[in-house]
Amino acid sequence: MRLVVDLNRCQGYAQCAFLAPDVFAMHGDEGLLYDPQAEESQRARVAQAVAACPVQAILVDELDLAGTGAGPAGTGGEASHA
Numbered sequence: 001m002r003l004v005v006d007l008n009r010c011q012g013y014a015q016c017a018f019l020a021p022d023v024f025a026m027h028g029d030e031g032l033l034y035d036p037q038a039e040e041s042q043r044a045r046v047a048q049a050v051a052a053c054p055v056q057a058i059l060v061d062e063l064d065l066a067g068t069g070a071g072p073a074g075t076g077g078e079a080s081h082a
């Protein structure tokens, strides 16, 4: 699985490092290190970290979706004019 942390948003709360220590680690006072290609087995922990991050800085699988074109194709939402 792929993940990205928006380090501009990240405030170094370390919730993620607490919940998924194999993927996220605090380095120094405010620096966050993480594995952008985390093992699939870490998915549940990463999901917990995503949910726990106070600033929603962790994005999962955004790159995969962008690369494959998977996901909603944007067919809905057209208002019908009478």
Ligand code: SF4
Binding pocket: 005, 009, 010, 011, 012, 013, 014, 015, 016, 017, 024, 032, 052, 053, 054, 055, 056, 057, 058
């Ligand atoms: S939980 Fe969010 S804000 Fe805290 S260190 Fe992790 S990514 Fe940064």
